[in-house]
Amino acid sequence: MIDTDRTDQELVRLCLKGQERAAHELVSRYQRPVFSFIFRMVRDRELAEDLAQDTFVRAFDRLAQYDPGYKFSSWLFKVGHNLTVDHIRRRELDTVSIHGAPDAVTSDQQEATSVTLESEFERPDELLEARELGASIEEAIERLRPEYRTAILLRHVEGYSYDEISEVMEIPLGTVKTYIHRARAELQDMLGHLRE
Amino acid sequence: MTSDTNERLGRHLREEECELFLPGEATGTPPEPLRRHVEACQHCRREVEALRALHVALSSLPLLDPSPGFAESVMARVRLPVPWYRRAWAGLRAHWMAVALATTLVAATVGLGAWWLASQPELTLGGLLGFTLDRLTALFWGAVVAGGRLLWESGLPDLVRGAAGKIGVTGALAGMAGIVVASLLTAGAMVKMLAPAWGAARTTRS
Incomplete structure (x- = not known):
């Protein structure tokens, strides 16, 4: 029986002994953060799912290389980041709205390609306001350069420290700070109308 | 900027100084002069508030759900490493008859050998070790001599001598x-x- 209270490191040790339940627990634990991060990088639901799956498969393939001295989530995000960046470099991406793919014509197609958002809002006006703000920010993030996008998502959405971002992106700490600083400045410019 | 704020800091905050007011950016709280300046300067206060609003908005972005069955799809593709003792155990279980036969043969041989040794009262442990060492030494030197003879008969020394003469x-x-x-x-x-x-x-x- 796999205890959901086990630490990531304990689960990794069990995975290395071949316990599939431990692997399933790790997937359940990180599927939403990993998928969210990748989706916001590529803006394509189907592609994001494929890349998120590849992230977990590659991570488990290379589990023996994981150093338990580091956070498992950082290592997993590093794998996901590398896969996503490789993909972005290989292919010019079409952008997709969170309300569905641009080629979705029928309501069924729109529903199938849209993203389910977890809502904490009870009142309809709050929900609407948050959606409008969220949609503006999502669009602004989409317009950032991929490296700025990665850094700002890891910092503010995933709550990583500068050191951890440096580790995930495999770039110097100073570069991380520059990326985040510039990303904030660009986002503030793009979202200037919300300050009124 | 008012003359009042000019007296306190002499300028508006730089962007990186405004960022110190975001959660987790500064160790502890931002420096006292900066805090006093922000309290007094409307322009800088608006900058800091805008930055905080951006931080709150970004931090409030929801986590997105992948399709139902995502975890199962991943697990169908995952191949976990199998430890050596599990592989060995699986091998033993697959070839249990051969393993049982080999174990019986080894046990019987060792048992018979031990019984024979125990039944030889004139045989001591030191004598047995000396005898074994002598046999092994003779075997080693025999192999060295046989190897040398083989090398000599192969004609390799003549070949080497000829090559050395040429080069x-x-x-x-x-x-x-x-x-x-x-x-x-x-x-x-x-x-x-x-x-x-x-x-x-x-x-x-x-």
Whole structure:
């Protein structure tokens, strides 16, 4: 029986002994953060799912290389980041709205390609306001350069420290700070109308 | 900027100073002069508030759900490493008859040998070890002599002597140096090839 209270490191040790339940627990634990991060990088639901799956498969393939001295989530995000960046470099991406793919014509197609958002809002006006703000920010993030996008998502959405971002992106700490600083400045410019 | 704020800091906050007011950016709270300035300067206060609003908005972005069954799709593709003792156990279970037969044979041989040794009152442990060492030494020297004879009969010494005559002492030395260098390079390549596996094994153990 796999205890959901086990630490990531304990689960990794069990995975290395071949316990599939431990692997399933790790997937359940990180599927939403990993998928969210990748989706916001590529803006394509189907592609994001494929890349998120590849992230977990590659991570488990290379589990023996994981150093338990580091956070498992950082290592997993590093794998996901590398896969996503490789993909972005290989292919010019079409952008997709969170309300569905641009080629979705029928309501069924729109529903199938849209993203389910977890809502904490009870009142309809709050929900609407948050959606409008969220949609503006999502669009602004989409317009950032991929490296700025990665850094700002890891910092503010995933709550990583500068050191951890440096580790995930495999770039110097100073570069991380520059990326985040510039990303904030660009986002503030793009979202200037919300300050009124 | 008002003359009042000019007196306090002499300028507006720089962007990186405004960022110190975001959660987790400064160790502790932002420096006192900056805080006093922000309290007094409407312009900088608006900048800091805008930055905080951006932080709140970004931090409030929801986590997105992948399709139902995502975890199962991943698990269908995952191949977890199987530890050596599980592989060994699986091998034992698959070939249990052969394993049982081999175990019986080894046990019978060892048992019979022990019984025979125990039934020889004149045989001491020291005597047995001495006898074994003598036999092994004789076997080793026999193998050395046989190998030398084989080498001599193969005509290799004549071949080497002929080659040395043709290429001279310098050439022979250069050839030997080349062989040494090639051996070192081969050893280096092998170490490089095995190092990642060794490192991975150490990481797994730690």
